[in-house]
Amino acid sequence: MSETVIRTVAPPPGLLASLDPLLREWLPRQRWFAGKGRPVTGFTLVAATELLPPSARLGLYHLLVRAHQPALSARGGADRPGDCYQLLLGVREALPPRLAPALIGHPSQGPLAGRTVYEALYDTRPAELLLEALRARARIGGLRFERDPGQEIGSGLVPRLMTVEQSNSSVVYGDTFILKLLRRIVPGTNPDLELPLALAREGCPRVPPPTAWLLADPDETGATDGTGAHGAAGAPTASEPYVLGVLQPFVRGAADGWELALRELAKGEDFVAEARALGRTTAEVHTALARALPTVTLGRSRLRHMVAGMAERLEAAAQAVPALRPYADGLGSAYTALADLAAEGQTWTAQRVHGDLHLGQCLRSPAGGPSHAFGSGGQWSLIDFEGEPARPLAERRMPQPVVRDVAGMLRSFDYAARSADPPQPDWAVRCRAAYCSGYAETAGRDPRTDPVLLRAYETDKAVYEVLYEARHRPEWLQVPMAAVRRLAASGPG
Template sequence: MPEAVARPGTVPLARRRLLDSLGPLLREWLPRQRWFAGKGRPITGFELVSATDLLPPGSPQGLIHLLVRVKQPPASAEPPAPRSSDCYQLLIGVHQALPRHLAPALIGHARTGPLSGQTLYEALHDPRLADVLLEALRSRARIGSLCFEHDSETELPAKLPPRVLGAEQSNSSLIYGESYILKLLRRVVEGVNPDLELPLVLARDGCRQVPAPAAWFLADGSAGRGHATETSVLGVMTPFLSGAEGAWELALDALAARRPFTEEAHGLGRATGAVHASLGRALPTVTLGRAQLAVLARAMTDRLDGAAEVVPALREFAPRLRTAFTELGALDPAELAWSAQRVHGDLHLGQCLRQRSGEWSVIDFEGEPARPLAERRLPQPPVRDVAGMLRSFDYAARTLPRTAAQEHAAGPGGSVSDMGSGSAGEDPAAAGPDSSWYAEWAEDCRAAYCAGYAEVAGRDPRADPVLLRAYETDKAVYEVVYESRNRPDWVSVPMAAVRRLAAAAGPR
């Protein structure tokens, strides 16, 4: 890890002084970014992990790659236990005066420190600076602690025009020439990241449902701070599926047109089954015994207890929700048809694309970023992914009527974010006469998805209701916490599932 970073026309900047320029600006800019995980908590300081200049001296502008640890007080009782600091990947453009077309990318004007007088901005929006990343991947460059690689059978073309993917997400993506998409991981952790690990494994196994990585880049931990640390994955490039349609958008279109989505759900089930079958062949599996089931049940119970502390609306339902986990811990392993294996870890409609050919592709194997990396890489029952997709059908069915009702209430120009949601226990899909149609739509999708999955995997998730209910409950609890932190006016959507799952448990 380099001890200094050079800016064009200057002597190398001492690493410890770089934050004199960046710190005041990042305190204001970071909390406004969609991918910043520490919203709602004050930033108390920064630690510069690495700083690498990706442009040579004499260039008319600068491009600084940063890994910055952001220090914040932990949130109280929030599951999983939050870290007091997260490491973020930043690409900072440095210019004397920012061109007008880059004004939306402005971070700020440095007033102190070694970058004083310079304009700093989000470099991904600058085509020239985005091209620097492509060229580094093409040439398999090593710059400071950064290692750029590409697949030996892939020849990346030069000068592919870049553009930033506009969709909101927990990372950032660049599309190059409608041929490739480079996903840059914003929150960086040391170790083997499943977002690169699993697609490489699936590519070697010949799995057609997952785009194979074409290139990637890493931070080599062995180069820094005087002691060996683990390598961190920073970015993964895959073929861009031009013309592909997102499953989430397709589902909402179907709901808006009041037509079934069962054919698509069936295909998604088959694609999920194929991915699980490939992972089960390529990587070790673990038998689920009593001890493993007890560990799963205990972890789910702990997450529920922590969530009830964060979201008071959960407390009245917690005793009945807890029975789902108690039953899981008491389950006879001989009754299960499942073993534990590597899974996607965060599967939902937003992680699936339908190609022009009609085939489904599954993307984004990072898992839930809030969970520790070691946990994300543990073998899990494949039902965990199935439960995530079943919850996603329910989300879609409850999102459309809720959004339509809010837009009507807000009037022309109103937005969902401006509207309150009323009681956290209110069911948004129960407000109108069509509520039963939306509920039936979701149930039909769930049945079609499980049937498609069973055709490929050879086992129907519905045949293990205790396991499936436990994972659906765990996912709904996670969603309640997520929405309470990020979109409080949407808490009612997963709370409707909480009520349904609690009611299924019967009286206390």
């Protein structure tokens, strides 16, 4: 099908000003809002597209909005250019009861005064419109809806919003496709689209191939909201497109790896076979990524920079979390050992990796599905290649040793085991060993044969977990602290 161009009018002047007080209350309450704990002091409109005019029964706006907040360490409370968020806002006279959870508020002034504004992804028609635009490869203002011409998107697929999201939002269409809409947006190539596309070209069956994707060219939207400027001062100029969403096949009946592990723990069942299979899947994805994208050699200079970053993160975490301080020297020895090997001339190969691999990023499809379906036969697949959203995009796209992903999964087994009542650390030990053995069966190399590098990455991950839990879930702090005690006491082997 040829590309379809849909012409729309620009949003009305004063739109953002009318939404400002509502968004200041609503945005910080969303699970995917990254700036919790700091007030929102204002907004800048990066891009705006009117998808349906508000004069109709249902109005619909697509916005990219930058939220301004005080910096964490700002002296005098100075604001800084904040994160850019993707919003899909519906406008109605009043909400039907089924949409009550989606309410954002009622503007008291401006072009939407007297109307009701709500999160449009809860509503069937806006979700259908997104799929229709992807199917038609539409252009709507500065939005570009693109798809793989070799894949078809059927009609009549009923949408439903998944309500268990963390850093993004997802809509499932008739158990056939899932559309992941990124919430925190940065310009440039997003690995959540880049890596699955590369793996699809390699024919890797362990990652759902992108069917379609949504991009934005902010420079083409003409969005100024009366300020005459795109974006915030000091922000990117938006010369690069934004990746806003990815449509992929939905793995029907799949079990989330984290939930599956907890279920087996609660039943007292062994997870060794699943862990081994997951290790094979991880190695299969790593092997395909190494074929699809360039690899590099980490020499002395790059390793020194990498070790310095790990040491800086440890120092910052120890300053923020007093419980970590008694173990700082022991943890730092993991980085010293790695630096010593680098000084002796040892090198490692780095490649593109998942970047945030854990049980929650793995899906176990049910056995007995049709042989031609993605993920059939009761196998594991990996999803969500965005990397750690808090890290800069350029860092998330850097080649890394594969043990970074391995370390993340080893930590995830530990988390699952210690969340059981009572904790079952031996379960984690068995799963960790099985995962590494399964990895070696496919990759030809066991991650445990590189203990210094593996210990350094697992230590770096545990330090990150301590800082995260101390800030967001203090009741979970004992989970990474158990690993901290083990890692601080262990030697380089």
